[in-house]
Amino acid sequence: MVASARNGQPSEIDQPTDEPRNAQAVMTQTDPFDFVIVGATGDLTMRKLLPAFYQRFRLGQAPEGTQIIGVARSKLSSEEYRERGAKALKEFVPSDSYDAAQAEAFMELVQYASLDAADKDADWSTLKSLLDGHEDRPRVFYIATAPNLYVSTAAAFADKELISPHTRIVLEKPIGVDLASAEEINTGVGKYFSEEQIFRIDHYLGKTTVQNVLALRFANPMLERSWNSGTILSVQITAAETVGVGARGPYYDTSGALRDMVQNHLLQVLSLVAMEPPASLTAADLRDEKLKVLRALKPMSPEVVAKDTVRAQYVAGEIGGEAVDGYLTDLGDDKSTTETFLAIRTEVRTPRWFGVPFYLRTGKRLAEKATEIVITFRPQPWPIFQDAPQPGRLVLRVQPHEGVSLTLSSKDPSKDEFRLREATLDVSYPEQFHTRYPDSYEELLMDAVQGDPVLFIRRDEVQASWRWVEPILAGWKEDARALETYKAGTWGPDSSKDLLARDGSKWLEDF
Known part of the structure; x- marks a missing residue:
């Protein structure tokens, strides 16, 4: 009963x-x-x-x-x-x-x-x-x-x-x-x-590389002690796809990239990156800390939506040498204003992250398939090397090439004079651990059988994410930010680059 x-x-x-x-x-x-x-x-x-x-x-x-x-x-x-x-x-x-x-x-x-x-x-x-x-x-x-x-x-x-x-x-x-x-x-x-x-269920939380954010942060004191606004200049989270909407067109057109990817997947990843150390690895403690991050996100007023968001829809272009149609052709509806790309600048209003911009980006028909978290470190306040490359970066690759890389400055051995160039320390998880990386659903299905809720979303998390997303939807509905277009096979409209350029930053592919 x-x-x-x-x-x-x-x-x-x-x-x-x-x-x-x-x-x-x-x-x-x-x-x-x-x-x-x-x-x-x-x-x-x-x-x-x-x-x-x-x-x-x-x-x-x-x-x-x-x-x-x-x-x-x-x-x-x-x-x-x-x-x-x-x-x-x-x-x-x-x-x-x-x-x-x-x-x-x-x-x-x-x-x-x-x-x-x-x-x-x-x-x-x-x-x-x-x-x-x-x-x-x-x-x-x-x-x-x-x-x-x-x-x-x-x-x-x-x-x-x-x-x-x-x-x-x-x-x-x-x-x-x-x-x-x-x-x-x-x-x-x-x-x-x-x-x-x-x-x-949010299958992103079933990805081993997403869960590894917790391990990298909290099992490595060197990183955790640097994981703050004193060391980190910016955080960018990208989920890029080369595919179009395909058979999901009717569903996708009622959803769009914001509802389909940001409200759940990307906000969950952001909360893992930005959360405070939990008291334990229990479901309650982990989800309590994620909730605090979601509630600390900078509110999206109409003025902020106009300034700090970009929305766009793909048009015909070329991917991998093959011509592809635009979204309206794929959908069979020439009046749709649904976004297939978005970029958002936001902040987490906590002492740890004061002044650090977080950039979220996702889209269909982009140049590459890639889900990654990019941590850019602050430059030296008084650099002694005038030709120093861009600040160091830590890149956590969720897919397809699961792993982590750290970009540092090093002396260029090909030059007689003391000049610098970038050097990358790269770890491929499959090669490092010599094991098959499981699909994200595998662990989640067994967790549901076992009754383990750690990697699932609590009701108040859903509420908090919708409270942050709704003003963006409302602002777009009132054309606070006009819908743009971008060619399939590119990284979206140039305005998404401008979003970062205001802070003196770039997307990873532009470094």
């Missing part, structure tokens, strides 16, 4: 925990579980979720008796769904970790139920029969549908008495399109699931 699900206590191994995070404990799963994917015929499931579970299966973390249950409205048998899933594994699992026999064994864990999960009056018999008798083991409902179906789907689970004390619900982003709709979703789902049972 719903009441018992809200008030009952999960078992010791299953209860969401606030103990310090232990990587070995989190990544080890020995007991069977049920994982229900609602929207299981969609692109996310085939490209990401099934391949992620396959990788966990190879590591022994999806034992015999586990059920991966796909739920969607398509009229398919379990066997027909397994055939689709097997093709997806062959296509999307990297060749160096794909094994046909293992893929076949994994697909034996997969079941399917044809069902509109948002409809309480639909035929739920297949799903209920698959879950019957499993009330005492972990059960996860992963909702990979449109956000407007989250509440009705949660209500249907409650109506069919499928919510046990061991049940979690995972909500894909976006959580709403503004603060009001986000609160409507959170309140609606919260009628049936406690906050401890709600896991709001």
Whole structure:
């Protein structure tokens, strides 16, 4: 019953925990579980979720008796769904970790139920029969549908008495399109699931290289003691894509780059970069510190929006020697004013970061695919070398070339006179650790099974990020900052460079 699900206590191994995070404990799963994917015929499931579970299966973390249950409205048998899933594994699992026999064994864990999960009056018999008798083991409902179906789907689970004390619900982003709709979703789902049972997923937090921000800062005293406005000149966070909107066009046009990337992904990365040292690695302590950063962001008044934001839309251009269409052609709508690129200058109003600009940038059809954090250090106040290069930089590469590099000044050995040039200390994580870097969904899926909320977003974080983003949306709606265009295959409009030039800075590719 719903009441018992809200008030009952999960078992010791299953209860969401606030103990310090232990990587070995989190990544080890020995007991069977049920994982229900609602929207299981969609692109996310085939490209990401099934391949992620396959990788966990190879590591022994999806034992015999586990059920991966796909739920969607398509009229398919379990066997027909397994055939689709097997093709997806062959296509999307990297060749160096794909094994046909293992893929076949994994697909034996997969079941399917044809069902509109948002409809309480639909035929739920297949799903209920698959879950019957499993009330005492972990059960996860992963909702990979449109956000407007989250509440009705949660209500249907409650109506069919499928919510046990061991049940979690995972909500894909976006959580709403503004603060009001986000609160409507959170309140609606919260009628049936406690906050401890709600896991709001942001796959950026599942990226090992994003998590490594914490390790670099807090496990290396040299860096942490320099991690402040006395040493750091600026911080830039970029998430650049070469692809266009593709099949996501109808969704993307209602979202745009600000809602799609900044409100969740980039603000989460910023909060990890700027947070104070947490008291511990518990979910509560980590998320408390992230929340403080989100609440300390400089408010975006109409005047600030006009001065410190850039929004633009790609037009036809060339990427990798191939001509590509503009956004309006891709979308099939010549009236859209949705931004596919943005750059924002902001500040974190805390003593640690006084006067340090933070630059956020994201876009489609840019010159390169790259997600990176660039820390630029302050120059010497009284330089003794007149020909010194630009100030040193620490670059944390999230993707595609996961690693970290530090750019320093060094004597140029090719010159007889004492002249300087840049030298880079570079570490490639895959080469350094000789291991496969897991997809971000792999750890997140297993964390949901284990009930570990550290890498998921708390309700008040969602509220804080929307409160900061909404004034930007409102300012753009009133044309406080006009929509510009940029050619596909470039780094966006020149005005994004001007945003940094005011502070005497540059984007990484311009150094």
